[in-house]
Amino acid sequence: MGEDTRMNLEPYFQQVETDVLGAMSKPRMFYWIALAISALAFAGGLTLWGYQIFKGMGVAGITHPVGWGVYITNLVFWVGIAHSGTLISAVLFLFRAQFRSAYNRIAEAMTVIAVMTAGLYPLIHLGRVWRAYFLFPYPNQRLVWANFRSPLVWDVFAVSTYLTISMIFFYVGMIPDFAAARRHFTGIRQKIYNGLSLGWQGTTDQWRHYNRLYMFLAAFATPLVVSVHSVVSWDFAMSIVPGWHSTIFAPYFVAGAIFSGIAMVITLTIPMRKILKLESYITVDHYEKIAKVLLVTAMIVSFSYIIELLLALYSGNIFEISIFKYRMLGHYRYFYWLMIFCNVLLPLTLFIKKARRNLVYLFILSLFVNIGMWLERFIIIVTSLAHEYNPYSWGTYTPRPVEIGISIGSFGMFFTFFLIFSKTLPVLSISEIKEQKEHLEQKEKGENQ
């Protein structure tokens, strides 16, 4: 890299630092209102959880035959949301997709927060939360080991590994930016960022080690993305419940998770770029590219829906046919068709370039996809349990206010942490934006010569 180019770009680099770190400056009223609403919802959710622990699981609507309801739906939904963080960051990094720099930090933060949110649901669903240690393999003298044949135990391993790697990946990516923040801020904030930057000076040696570690983490995290949601899908597919026992579940869940995660990234970034004045860094071109990824994943999800239905009909298995008929025409039919509208039909509009470049439309579409993906999990879980083999044990399930309140509380938790993140950590990767600009300049220079 020529010194000349770097010197010429210095004003731009200064501007990037000012813009990105400036977004972490004193929040405005709108921010405080949003934070207050989210924190209130979070506190409400915690209170209701306390109430459920005190009163018992009877206050929730889950009972025979639907033993898994909104809580497990939320678990799968939040784990799914957590997926796109690593996808955008690690997978797109490995594929050298440059548009990742607009989203990677936000997506990584979203991953960490969403995994923490998801992690609460097994505890909430457990009822007697103090028995949670049964899921962990711990040395004990009573020979009460976790049941390693249970996919729920696999879940504990998969999700905790994913959380650990995601946090390391998130943190490592921020080290050079912490050094920039150290220069930008004063007082206690400077001290904190100084500690977090681990003495980063930006020497050639440090960059070499950093790049090697980042590449290693990206390569390590990519298979984890697949493994985590595959394991979550096996919570269902390993059983012999109609509508669950299907080999396609692992890739179908992975694609669905990426689909919903990308939709959430769009939901979060469109208002955020406006509020934090980052329009020149997260551009319409970036949205067009991510909308294409959304479209591809929507098509994979649609393929899975079609294959599941057609093969149920092809097999002639009365239980499989019955469950798909029930989904389409039974008690939860409105949810099913709304899901088809949100996840299959609406994303097809992204074939139109104008739709991909219209941010208001993209924002609304992303909200619908989030609703559709939540409904997908609800339908998979609830309809199969409500309509299993024996008609004598068929039943219906309606979520109770406590479950709805706790669910809203989890959204409150997610947005509370996300809002805190947006004001305490750099929301864009400063070092990567600089690096990309340098490459671009170099390329242009090379072409001119």
Place this chain on the structure above:
Amino acid sequence: MKMMSKKMPVVVQIILIALVVFIMDFIFTSQSNISILVGLLFWAGVGQGLIAMSAAADLAQGKWIKSIKPYMQEYYPLLAMFPIIFIIFSIHAPAYRWSWEPGTWLNLPFFIIRNTIAYLLPFIVAHFYVMASRKSSNKTQLAAVLYIVSFVVCQSFMAYDQVMSFEYPWINTLFGAFFFIEAMYAGIAFSIFLTGLLSWKDSSGFKSSFQDFTLMLMGFALMWAGLFYSQYLVIWYGNIPEEVSYIATRMEDPMIEKMGIFTLLTLFLIPFLLLVSRKIKSTVPVVFGIAFLVLAGLVVERLIYLIPVGDLSVMGVIMPLVLMGIPFLALLRSQYSSTNGKN
């Protein structure tokens, strides 16, 4: 082979090969013999997978494939061979047990019509896609999407209709997706030969593409393993007799068991473990060996699907496999010969 590709138009090549396949099939196999299906499934996967990789790269605006893409697209006329070979195979269609008691979906006339259309579709769409791509038309992306859709439809029919239905009513919902991922895997393995050979003559344009293809090969090895395991685990863990019997039948036969180990080694362990090394990734002959093993593994895997369900003969498998491969190898050789060396 060189003379064939240079002087004979592709249409004539295809007709000639189809004719020879038909005669060989007539001489060497009986009506219940389904050997020809092995070659059909394999080469249709390679051909369609090659174009699918090119279309996927166009959609992702991947620059790494830019130099090799025109060469990959030259293979699209060969896709016309597969509907013809499928019609020849349909002579053996009574080998499907369901044909003795036909149903609404599974009956021979409908089966032959829909699968012929399924093979024809990627060829027709590939034609429009390649034309658009060569002209750098603004319709390239749309044509690429349509090709990917037709490719997925065709591979799904190959999986569910032509292979899975041998064991009706056994179902495996992932089978279709597994087939089209394997087709892309085969396309990448073949592209390795193409890029590697061209990079020997002109290292400036193709060397970086070659290294990217080796990375893709490694990634697909991992993906293959994930998809394989997703099927195996769900079926084995579910432990439903009518489902597990599919795996049990294959594991109880010592020869198929060994073939299974071979596919695990060639499609996952060998490519994945060897390609971790940066040195091996850039050693063309070793990567050629790995790509060859991947292709061999895919052939053996097709044998594993078909051995327990129908009659197969050594000549019946080898002859069509070799014959269908001739136009691919002939084109590869002509591309190699016509590239100007810049080293």
